[in-house]
Amino acid sequence: MAFTVVSLGGPVAPEGEEMLREAGVTSLHTGTYPAKGEAVDLLSRAGADAIIVRLVERIDADLMKASPNLKVVAKHGAGTNDIDLAAAKALGVPVLAAVGANAHSVAEHAFMLMLALIKDVRNQDAYVRGGGWDKKGYRGRELRGRVLGLVGIGMIGRALAAMVQPIGMTTIAYDPFAPAAAFGPHARRVDSLDELLAQSDVVSLHCPLTPQTQNLIGVREFGLMKPSALLINTARGEVVDEPALVGALTSGRIAAAGLDSFAVEPPAKDNPLWALPNVIVTPHCGGVTEEARREVSLMTVRNVLALLQGGAVDQHCLVNR
Template sequence: MSEKFVVIATDKMSLSGLVALTEDDRFEILVPDGEEEMREALGRAHGLIVRSATKVTRELLEQAPNLRVVGRAGVGVDNIDLGVATEFGIPVINAPEGNTVSAAELAMALILTVARNISWADASVQGGAWARSQFSGIEIRGKTLGLVGAGRIGAEVALRAQAFGMETIAHDPYLTEERAKELRIERVELGDVIARGDVISLHVPLTPQTEGMIGEAELKAMKSTAILVNTARGGVVDEGALIAALKSGEIAAAALDVYETEPLPEDSPLRGVQNLVLTPHLGASTAEAQELVSNEIALGVSAALLEGDLSKALNAPAIGGEELEFLRPLMDLAHKVGRVAGALGRGGMRKADISVAGLDDEILSPLTAAAMTGVLTPVLGARNVNYVNALHLATGRG
C-alpha cells in the first residue's frame, strides 16, 4: 500500500521497544495525549497497542473504523472485550513470553518474603523496634511447592524453587508426562496440590473454569502452615474466603499481586490483614520485561498488518509463518468456493457443510473460517465479514 499503516501506542509505552515499527517506514506511530487526541488517532488507526490501563470496549472500537489488529503488550487481556473485537472482525494478539522471567522472579520474591517475614520485619524496624523473636520464619529447603499451572511462568518458578531445594508438584491439564519429567515436576490432581503444598503458587489465566477455583473449601483443605501466592490473575482466588482463612489461622500467610478489582480500592478488606503481603500488580514491572513485551508485540502487530500473520491471535484460528504460506492458496480457494455457494444460496441458505479431505485436521479451522467468509460475503458485504468474525457471525445467524 502507498499510505503508511497507522499504529497507536498507549499507556505510556516505551517506544524504544517498538523498533520493529518505529524503524520501518511503512508505519506511522501515534502516541495520543488525552481523550481528544485519542479520538482523532482512532479514526486513522490500523493498529492499536495497549498495556493494561486502556480498556478496549465496544465504544472504543466503534471509533476505529479502519482498525485491523489490537495488540496487548503483556499476557492478560482482561481489559479487552474479545467478544466485541471478534464481532468487529478485529484480531487480538498478545505478548505472552516477554514477562515470563520477571513474573517468575516476583513469585519467588513473594514466597521468600512471606517465609522469612521480611515485609513485617522491615515495617517493625522502620518503626523503631528491634523484635527479632517476633519474626522467626521457615526455610523453604525441603518444602513442597505446589503449582497450579505449569506453563511458561510456572515452569520458571519450579526451576528457581528447585534451586532452593524445594520439591515441586503441579496440577496442569496441559502438562504432559514427558514435559513434567523434563521439569522434574510431579503431575498431580488439584486436590493433591492443595493438600500437600507447603507453598501453593498460582499460574493460570482467569477463565470461567478458573474463576474462584481457590475458595473456602480449597483453603480449608490446605495445611495450617501453608503459604498461598497469587501472581496470576485476580478472581482466581475468592478474596473473602482468603481473608477469613487468614484471620482464623486456617492457613499461615498469603501474598497477592493481583486482585478482583484493580486498582485495589482504598477500603478493600484485604488492606490491613496482618499475615497478608500485597503488591500492586508488579509481575511485568521490570525494565527488561517492558522492553521484551514491547518488542514482542511490535513484531506481532507488524506481521499481522504486513503479512496477515495471525499466529498470535487469541480470537481467530492461529496461522502464520510457513504454515500461512502453505495455506494461503487453499484459503483463497476456500473463500472463492464459499463465495460461489453464498451467491447461489443467497436468501435461502440455512446451513453450510464444509468438508476437507486429504489434509491434516488442524488446518480445518482456518479453511472453515475462510470458506465461511466467502459464504457470508454476498449476504453481509465484504466490509462486514472477514476471517476473524466469520464463524462468530455464522453462529449468530443460527
C-alpha cells in the same frame, strides 16, 4: 502505506517506540487507565490501524468499532481477559498477546513473594524502622524441604519450578490441559486441584482467567490447604475469591498471602487486605521489570508490524485463530 498505532494505557518501551518510528508508523498513546470516552475519541480521530492494550479497564466492541481502519488488537502482556475476544472475533479483528515474553520476570516475582513471606520481611522491616532490634521474636522459616504447588504449568510455572529446585523445594503441579511433557524435570503432575492444595506448603497460581478459573480458589479450597500454607498470586486477581481470602487470612485458615493482582484494579483504598499483617502486596508489576517490559514491547511491536505489513506472525501469539 502509513499506519497508526494507539497504545491505551501508556507508550511501549523506548526500543518498541523506536521500532515503530523506523517502520514509518505514527505512534500515539493515552495515559494509564483512560476513560472510555477518551479512548474512543483518540481511536476515532487517529483512524487507528492497531490498538496496543496496556493499562486500560477493558477493550470492548465500542472501542474496536471506534476506528474503521482497525486491523489488530495486541495485548502488551500475556493475559487477554481485559479484551472482549468474542467481540473481536465477530468484528474479524485478530488479537495478539506477547506469550512468554515476561515469563522469567513473573516467575522471579513469585519466588520473591514466597521468600518475603517465609522470612517475614514486611513485619521485620516495620519493626526495625520502629526502633526494634530483638531477634527473639523472629519466626522466619526456610523454604528448603517444602512443597511448592503450581496451579498451571505454562512457561512461568516451569521457570519457577526450576528456580526453587536448587534450594531444596519439591514441586507438584496441576494443569488438566497440559501434556505430560510440559511438566519437565522439575515438577510432578497431580491429578486434581484438591490433591495439590492438601499437599502444598506454597500454592502459586499461574493459570489464565477463564470462566472456569474465576473464583477457582474460594472457601472450600482454602479449607483444603494447610494452616501453615502460603498463597502466591501473580496470575489474575479474579482467580481468587477475595472475600474468602480475607476470611482465610484473618481466621488462620492459611498463614499468609503474596499478591501481585487483585479482583478490581486499581484496588479500592479501603480494601480489607491492606490491614492484614500476613499479606504482602505489589501493584501487578511482576511482569514489568525493565528487561521484561522491553521484551514484551519488542514482541508486541514485531507482531503488530508483521500483521499490518502482511508478514508472518508468531502463531503462539495469535489468540483468536
